[in-house]
Amino acid sequence: MPRKRPGPTTDGNGSTRTTDHHRTRLTAVRHWIATAPGTYIWLAVLFVTTVVLHRMSPAFEDEFLRDRSTNLHELSQNPVRVLISSAFWIDGGRWLPYAVLFTVFHATAEHWLGTLRWLAVAVAAHVVATLVSEGVLAWAIRQDHAPQSAADARDIGVSYALAGVIAALTYRVPPPWPYVYAFAVLVFYGIPLVADGRTFTDVGHFTAVLTGLACYPLTRHARERGETKHPTAQ
Numbered sequence: 001m002p003r004k005r006p007g008p009t010t011d012g013n014g015s016t017r018t019t020d021h022h023r024t025r026l027t028a029v030r031h032w033i034a035t036a037p038g039t040y041i042w043l044a045v046l047f048v049t050t051v052v053l054h055r056m057s058p059a060f061e062d063e064f065l066r067d068r069s070t071n072l073h074e075l076s077q078n079p080v081r082v083l084i085s086s087a088f089w090i091d092g093g094r095w096l097p098y099a100v101l102f103t104v105f106h107a108t109a110e111h112w113l114g115t116l117r118w119l120a121v122a123v124a125a126h127v128v129a130t131l132v133s134e135g136v137l138a139w140a141i142r143q144d145h146a147p148q149s150a151a152d153a154r155d156i157g158v159s160y161a162l163a164g165v166i167a168a169l170t171y172r173v174p175p176p177w178p179y180v181y182a183f184a185v186l187v188f189y190g191i192p193l194v195a196d197g198r199t200f201t202d203v204g205h206f207t208a209v210l211t212g213l214a215c216y217p218l219t220r221h222a223r224e225r226g227e228t229k230h231p232t233a234q
Contacts, residue, residue: 036107038115043102045088046158050095065089065154070130072138072151086156087126101162109165112172113219118165121215125164125208130155133204140200155201160208163189167212171219185209 033040053061067074068085075082090098110118134155140146170182189209192202 032103032107032111036110036115038119039102039106039110042088042106042158043099046090046098047095049089050093053089053093062154065091065156066152069153069155070134071153071155072134072141075130075134083127083130086130087158087161089156091154091157098158105162105166105169108172109169112169117218117221120218121168121212122161122165124215125167125211126158126161128211129160129164129204129208132207133200136203137200146200150200159201160204163205163208164212164215167209168215168219170213171216182213 053065056064068082068089070082070086106118106122109121112118113121137146137150137153141148141150167182167185170178170185173181186209189202189206192198193206
């Protein structure tokens with residue numbers, strides 16, 4: 001009698017191995033998300049608010065976002081409210097790129113620093129960059145370098161917090177690459193400052209980078225923990 005060929009569910013090279021591989025990958029993805037709760041809760045909220053924006057008319061959307069912007073007018077009226085609300089809306093309605101950036105940078109930083117320290121870096125960058133950039137804009141208006149209408153400009157989003165966290169990850173990069181990484185980040189965010197057409201948001205992004213780099217004390221615990229887990233071989 002001819003020998004029966006083993007079925008794909010019983011052979012190690014068949015679908016069982018493929019299924020196990022997919023299950024392992026799915027488990028890894030679930031673990032990555034579950035161990036960065038702050039990042040993915042924030043991202044989920046951004047998804048919902050982006051869907052809401054897509055259902056608005058352009059005129060209503062502009063007024064709605066302007067009311068939640070960290071512009072000079074709103075900061076003078078409701079500073080705490082707009083500093084919080086502006087971090088939960090995406091100007092432009094493109095959520096997917098932020099899903100990638102959050103996964104690459106925010107989730108990595110949260111895994112490394114822990115949720116509280118990661119959040120402290122993100123909040124510091126968001127708040128400091130907002131206040132500095134709007135302060136520069138106020139000076140520009142007083143000096144007639146910017147129109148008075150700029151005080152009511154639309155300014156929302158998560159990019160300041162993202163820039164700060166990207167910069168703070170400099171201390172996560174193994175030597176000798178931190179200097180290369182930091183230089184690349186400074187160049188990326190610094191070029192718009194010397195280019196024609198620079199805006200107050202370019203000042204904000206560069207300020208956020210400097211704030212992230214200044215958060216070294218918040219990263220020290222994570223660095224020491226990593227060195228303890230991976231002692232140098234003797």
